[in-house]
Amino acid sequence: MSGVTLKDLVKRYPNGFQAVNSINLEIHDKEFVVLVGPSGCAKSTTLRMVAGLEEISDGQILIGDRVVNGVAAKDRNIAMVFQNYALYPHMDVYKNMAFALKLRKFTKEEIDKRVRRAADILGIVPLLERKPKQLSGGQRQRVAVGRAIVREPEVFLFDEPLSNLDAKLRVTMRAEVTKLQHQLETTMIYVTHDQVEAMTMGDRIVIMKDGYIMQVGTPLEVYDSPDNEFVAGFIGSPAMNFFRAKLVQADGGLAVDTGSFQVKVPKEYHDAYGSYKDKDVTFGMRPENIADDLPEDSRGQWEKLNAVVRLIEPLGAEIILEMESGQQRFTARVDPQSKSRLNQTAQVYFNMRKMQLFDVKTEQVIPRR
Amino acid sequence: MSDPRTIQEIQRSIRTKKAVRMTVLTIFVFTVAILYFSPVLYMHLSAFKTEYDAVSPSLFFKPTLDTFQKVLGDETMYGYLKNSLFQVFVGTIISLLLGIPAAFALTFGKFKYRTTNNKIYLWFLTTILLPPVAVIIPLYTWFQTVNLIDNRFGLMIIYVGFHVPIVVWMLHSFFSDVPVEILEAAEIDGCSRFQQLTLIAAPLVKTGIIAAGLLVAVFIWNEFFLAFNLTGNEAATLPVYMARFREQQGMFVAQLSAASTVVILPAVIFGWISQKSLVKGLTAGGVKG
Amino acid sequence: MKHKDWLFLIPGMTTVAVITQVPFLLTLVYSTLRWNLARPDLPVKFYGFKNYWYFLRIQDWPQIPEFYYIVWQTVLITFCALALCTIVGFLLALLLDHAIPGVNVARTLILGPFFVMSTASGVIWKTTILNTTFGWYGVIAKFLGFTPVDLISYHPIAVIVILFSWRWMPFFVLMMLAGLQSIPEEIVDSMEVDGTNWWNATFSVKLPMIRKHITVAMMLGLIFLVKEFGLILVTTAGGPGTSSYTLPYAVYMQVFNASNVGRAGALAVITVILTLIGINILYQTIQKRSAIYE
Numbered sequence: 001m002s003g004v005t006l007k008d009l010v011k012r013y014p015n016g017f018q019a020v021n022s023i024n025l026e027i028h029d030k031e032f033v034v035l036v037g038p039s040g041c042a043k044s045t046t047l048r049m050v051a052g053l054e055e056i057s058d059g060q061i062l063i064g065d066r067v068v069n070g071v072a073a074k075d076r077n078i079a080m081v082f083q084n085y086a087l088y089p090h091m092d093v094y095k096n097m098a099f100a101l102k103l104r105k106f107t108k109e110e111i112d113k114r115v116r117r118a119a120d121i122l123g124i125v126p127l128l129e130r131k132p133k134q135l136s137g138g139q140r141q142r143v144a145v146g147r148a149i150v151r152e153p154e155v156f157l158f159d160e161p162l163s164n165l166d167a168k169l170r171v172t173m174r175a176e177v178t179k180l181q182h183q184l185e186t187t188m189i190y191v192t193h194d195q196v197e198a199m200t201m202g203d204r205i206v207i208m209k210d211g212y213i214m215q216v217g218t219p220l221e222v223y224d225s226p227d228n229e230f231v232a233g234f235i236g237s238p239a240m241n242f243f244r245a246k247l248v249q250a251d252g253g254l255a256v257d258t259g260s261f262q263v264k265v266p267k268e269y270h271d272a273y274g275s276y277k278d279k280d281v282t283f284g285m286r287p288e289n290i291a292d293d294l295p296e297d298s299r300g301q302w303e304k305l306n307a308v309v310r311l312i313e314p315l316g317a318e319i320i321l322e323m324e325s326g327q328q329r330f331t332a333r334v335d336p337q338s339k340s341r342l343n344q345t346a347q348v349y350f351n352m353r354k355m356q357l358f359d360v361k362t363e364q365v366i367p368r369r
Numbered sequence: 370m371s372d373p374r375t376i377q378e379i380q381r382s383i384r385t386k387k388a389v390r391m392t393v394l395t396i397f398v399f400t401v402a403i404l405y406f407s408p409v410l411y412m413h414l415s416a417f418k419t420e421y422d423a424v425s426p427s428l429f430f431k432p433t434l435d436t437f438q439k440v441l442g443d444e445t446m447y448g449y450l451k452n453s454l455f456q457v458f459v460g461t462i463i464s465l466l467l468g469i470p471a472a473f474a475l476t477f478g479k480f481k482y483r484t485t486n487n488k489i490y491l492w493f494l495t496t497i498l499l500p501p502v503a504v505i506i507p508l509y510t511w512f513q514t515v516n517l518i519d520n521r522f523g524l525m526i527i528y529v530g531f532h533v534p535i536v537v538w539m540l541h542s543f544f545s546d547v548p549v550e551i552l553e554a555a556e557i558d559g560c561s562r563f564q565q566l567t568l569i570a571a572p573l574v575k576t577g578i579i580a581a582g583l584l585v586a587v588f589i590w591n592e593f594f595l596a597f598n599l600t601g602n603e604a605a606t607l608p609v610y611m612a613r614f615r616e617q618q619g620m621f622v623a624q625l626s627a628a629s630t631v632v633i634l635p636a637v638i639f640g641w642i643s644q645k646s647l648v649k650g651l652t653a654g655g656v657k658g
Numbered sequence: 659m660k661h662k663d664w665l666f667l668i669p670g671m672t673t674v675a676v677i678t679q680v681p682f683l684l685t686l687v688y689s690t691l692r693w694n695l696a697r698p699d700l701p702v703k704f705y706g707f708k709n710y711w712y713f714l715r716i717q718d719w720p721q722i723p724e725f726y727y728i729v730w731q732t733v734l735i736t737f738c739a740l741a742l743c744t745i746v747g748f749l750l751a752l753l754l755d756h757a758i759p760g761v762n763v764a765r766t767l768i769l770g771p772f773f774v775m776s777t778a779s780g781v782i783w784k785t786t787i788l789n790t791t792f793g794w795y796g797v798i799a800k801f802l803g804f805t806p807v808d809l810i811s812y813h814p815i816a817v818i819v820i821l822f823s824w825r826w827m828p829f830f831v832l833m834m835l836a837g838l839q840s841i842p843e844e845i846v847d848s849m850e851v852d853g854t855n856w857w858n859a860t861f862s863v864k865l866p867m868i869r870k871h872i873t874v875a876m877m878l879g880l881i882f883l884v885k886e887f888g889l890i891l892v893t894t895a896g897g898p899g900t901s902s903y904t905l906p907y908a909v910y911m912q913v914f915n916a917s918n919v920g921r922a923g924a925l926a927v928i929t930v931i932l933t934l935i936g937i938n939i940l941y942q943t944i945q946k947r948s949a950i951y952e
Contacts, residue, residue, distance in 0.1 A: 014482070014483070052557075053553050053556070053557075073557045074556060074557060074560070078557065080553075080554065080557050082553070082554060086548065086551045086553065086554040087551075088551060088554075089573060090572045090573055100557075100558035100559050103559040103564070104559055147558075397753075398753055398754065398756070398758060401750070401764075401768075402763075402767040402768050405750075405767065405768050406771065408779075408782050408783060408786070408787055409774055411786060411794075412786060425792055426794045467669050467670040468670055470666035470667070470669070471666060471667050471669075471671065473666060474663045474664070474666035474667045478663035478664075478666070478667070479663065480663065480664075489667065489671070496674055496678045497881070498937075499678050500884060500885045500906060501885065502885070502906040502910070502926050503682050503685055503926045503929065503930050504681035504685060505909070505910075505913065505926075506681075506685055506688055506909075506913055506923055506926065507682075507684035507685055509913065510688075510919065511681070511684075526673075526677065529677070530673050530674050531678060533670050534674055537670065562662040562663065587773055590775070591774075591775035593775065593777050593888035594885075597888075598913075598914065607775070608775045608776070608777045608778070608888065609777075611778045612777040612781075612891060612892050614781050622785055622786060625781065625782075626786075629782060632775070632778055633773070633774045633775060636774065636775065637770055637773045640769065640770075641769070641770075644765075648832060648833075
C-alpha cells in the first residue's frame with residue numbers, strides 16, 4: 001500500500017527560520033491530494049521533503065509503511081515532475097524517458113515497452129526522436145510527465161507543473177492530468193498556488209499558510225465549510241467578502257450589523273450563534289451568493305439592502321459588480337442579464353442561508369451547527 | 370523648405386553615405402588590426418625567406434621553404450618540442466580531471482554552511498593571483514632535494530597545481546548555467562552524485578570544458594618562468610628554447626622566424642578556436658564574482 | 659551526499675594548496691633565514707628581519723638603496739602599461755564593436771599577441787623591429803632621415819612598457835569588447851532615437867555600463883603585468899645595469915645569480931605585499947570613480 005504519512009514534520013533552516021511547522025497529514029493510497037496556498041506557505045518545501053530533495057529537520061515521513069527519513073531520493077520509489085520540466089537537454093525524448101530505467105539496469109525490451117506505453121498514453125509517440133529544445137512548452141511538460149510514468153512509482157509528486165503554460169493550455173492539461181491519475185491508480189501529491197486548479201483536480205485539498213496546514217478536506221468541504229477566515233478567503237474566486245460587524249438582537253432574532261446595513265440571521269442558526277450576541281464578529285458572504293434581482297430560489301433566505309454600483313466587469317457568462325453601501329464595499333457575481341447601472345443605487349440580496357461568521361480574534365469560523 | 374530631390378534620390382544618397390561610411394570604417398579597422406598583429410605577421414612572412422633576404426626588412430622577396438626545412442630538421446628543437454607537447458597534453462588532462470569535479474562541487478555542493486562554496490571558490494581565485502616569483506625559491510630548493518630539477522614530471526605537477534584554479538574558475542561559470550532541477554531530476558531518476566556529474570552536468574558544459582582545456586593548454590605551452598628556472602637540458606620546453614635564441618642563434622633571422630612560427634602557431638590557433646567560450650568563461654565568471 | 663561533494667573537491671584543493679600555498683609559506687620562512695647557496699661555509703640560521711632590512715634600509719642619505727629604484731621602476735612600468743592597456747584597449751574595443759564584414763577576422767588578429775609566448779614576442783621585437791640596423795625601426799628611421807637610437811639601451815623602460823602593453827592589451831580588449839557587446843540593443847536604439855552624439859554615447863553611457871568588465875580586466879591585467887618576466891629577460895635583461903629591473907626580475911636574480919635564498923625570499927614577500935597593496939589601491943580607485951557614475 002502506498003499512502004504517504006507526514007508526522008509532526010518540521011523544516012528548520014540554519015538561520016533558525018522554521019518553514020514547516022510540525023504538520024500532520026495522512027494521504028491514502030491512490031488518492032489525488034493537492035497542496036495549495038500562497039507563495040511562501042512551504043508547500044513546495046513539504047513536497048521536496050517527501051521527495052528526498054530537502055532534509056527533514058524533525059518528524060517523520062512514511063511512504064507506505066516505510067519511514068523514509070534519511071533514505072536517498074532515488075531509493076524512495078517516487079517520481080517527480082518539476083515546474084520547469086527539468087528535461088535533460090542533451091538527450092532526445094526517448095532517452096529522457098528511458099534514463100531512469102537504464103540506471104536501474106532494466107532490459108532494453110522492458111525499457112522500450114514502458115517508454116512506448118507512456119508515450120502512447122500522453123500522445124507524444126511522434127516526438128520520441130526530438131530534443132527538448134525542439135518541443136513546445138506543452139510537449140515538454142508531457143515528456144516530463146512521461147518520464148515520471150515509466151518509473152511506475154508508488155507516489156507521483158507534481159510541483160506546479162502547469163504554471164509555465166499559457167492559460168488555455170492549462171485548462172486542457174488540468175483535465176488530462178486528472179484523467180491520467182485515475183487511469184494509473186497511483187497516489188499523487190500535487191502542489192499549486194492556483195486555487196481553481198486545486199478545486200477542479202484534487203480528491204482532497206490541503207490548504208497551507210506560512211508552514212501550517214489551515215484545512216484539509218474535499219473541494220466541496222473547504223468551499224462550503226471553511227475552518228477559518230484564511231481558507232474562506234483563499235478558496236473561491238472572486239474571494240469571499242468580509243465585513244467587520246456586530247451580532248445584534250433585532251426583531252425577535254439575531255442580525256448582523258455592519259454599521260452601514262443590517263441583515264437578519266436565519267432562525268436555524270440562532271442557537272449556534274447565540275453565544276456571540278452583542279459581540280464583534282467578521283461576517284463573510286460569497287459574491288455568488290449576492291444577487292441584484294430577487295431570484296426565485298426558495299432555498300435561499302434573501303435579505304435586501306441598498307448599494308451603489310461602483311464598477312461593472314462583464315465576463316460574458318457573468319458580471320462582477322463592485323458595490324458600495326455606506327462604508328462597506330463588496331463584490332457581487334450576478335447574471336449577465338443584470339440591469340444594474342454604474343453609480344446608480346440598486347437593490348441587492350444576500351443569501352443569508354450561506355452566511356459565515358468568524359471570531360474576530362482567532363479568525364476561526366463560528367460553526368453554524 | 371522641402372528637398373527638391375525625389376524620394377528615390379534621397380534614399381540612394383543615404384545608402385551610399387552608409388556604404389561609404391562602412392567601407393571607410395572597415396578599412397580603418399583592418400588597418401589597425403593588421404598593424405597591431407604585424408610583428409607576428411611579418412615574422413611568419415620572414416620564415417619563408419632565405420637568410421640573405423631576411424636580414425634587412427622587406428616585404429617583397431622570393432619565398433622558399435628551405436629555412437623551414439632547416440629548422441624542422443634541426444634535432445635540438447625536437448627535444449624541446451617533445452617536452453612542450455608532454456607538458457601540454459598531460460598537464461591539461463590532469464588539470465581538467467582535478468578541476469572539473471572541484472568546480473562541480475563548488476557550484477552544486479550542499480555543505481554545512483552555505484558560504485562554504487563561495488569561500489572555497491574565492492580561495493581558488495586567489496591562487497591565480499599568486500606570482501610564481503613568490504614560490505619559485507622553495508620549489509627550486511625542494512626540487513633540488515628530491516632530485517626533480519630538470520624532470521618532466523616535476524614540472525608537470527607544478528603546472529597542474531597552477532592551472533587547476535583556472536579550470537575551476539572557468540567551469541564554475543558554465544556549471545552555474547545548468548539548472549539545479551535537472552540534477553534533482555537525475556537524482557530522483559537514480560543518479561549517484563558522480564553520475565550526476567558524468568552523465569548529466571559534464572555533457573551540458575562540453576563547450577566550457579573544451580574552452581578551459583584550450584586555455585590551459587595555451588598557458589602551459591607559453592609558460593616560461595617556471596620552465597626556465599626548474600629545468601635544464603632534459604626537460605626544457607619551447608619557451609626556454611626561444612629564450613636561448615637571444616644568446617645562440619644571433620642574427621639568423623629567417624631561422625628565428627621559422628622556428629618562432631612553428632613554436633607559436635599551435636597556441637595562436639588554439640586561442641582563436643576557443644575565443645568565444647573564453648569570453649563567456651572569463652566575463653561571466655569574472656563579472657559575477 | 660555531502661561526503662561525495664568533499665571528495666570531489668579534495669584532490670583539486672590538495673594539489674593546489676601543496677603547490678601554491680605551501681611554498682609561499684616556505685618563502686615566508688626562508689625570508690627570515692640567512693641562507694646563501696653559494697656560501698656553504700655560512701650555516702643557515704635564523705635572521706629575523708635582517709633580510710628585509712638589507713633592502714629597505716636607507717644608510718647614506720641622500721643615496722637611496724637600489725631596492726627603491728627597483729620598486730619605482732616596477733610601479734612605473736606596471737602603471738604605464740596598465741593605463742595604456744586600459745585606454746587604448748578601450749578604444750580598440752570600441753572599434754571592434756561594429757558589425758562590419760569580417761569583424762571576426764579583425765578581432766582574431768588583434769587577439770593574436772595574447773597567445774604568443776612572451777619570449778618569442780620579445781625575440782621578435784628585438785631582432786626584427788627594434789634593431790637599429792636590421793629592424794623596421796632602424797629602416798624607417800633612416801628613411802625619415804634621423805639616426806635611430808638604440809631604444810633598448812637608452813629607453814629600456816619605455817620599450818618594456820610598450821612590449822608589455824602590446825602583449826597584454828588583447829586581453830583587455832577581449833574583456834571590454836565582451837562588455838560592449840552585452841549592452842542591450844534597446845539602449846543603443848534609444849540613444850539613436852534621442853540623437854545622442856558619439857562622445858556622450860561612449861563616455862556617458864557605454865563606459866559606465868561596462869564598469870564591471872573594465873574592473874575585472876584591470877584587476878586581472880594588473881596581475882598578468884606584474885608576473886611578466888620573459889619579455890624582460892629576452893629584451894633588456896633588466897639593463898642596462900639594473901635600470902629596467904622589476905621586482906620579479908630582481909627576485910630571479912637574487913636566487914639564480916646571487917644564490918641568496920634568504921634575501922630572495924624577503925624580496926619575494928615584499929613583492930607580494932606590494933602587489934596586494936597595488937590591487938587594493940586599484941580596486942578602491944575604480945570604486946570611487948564608478949561612484950561618480952551612480
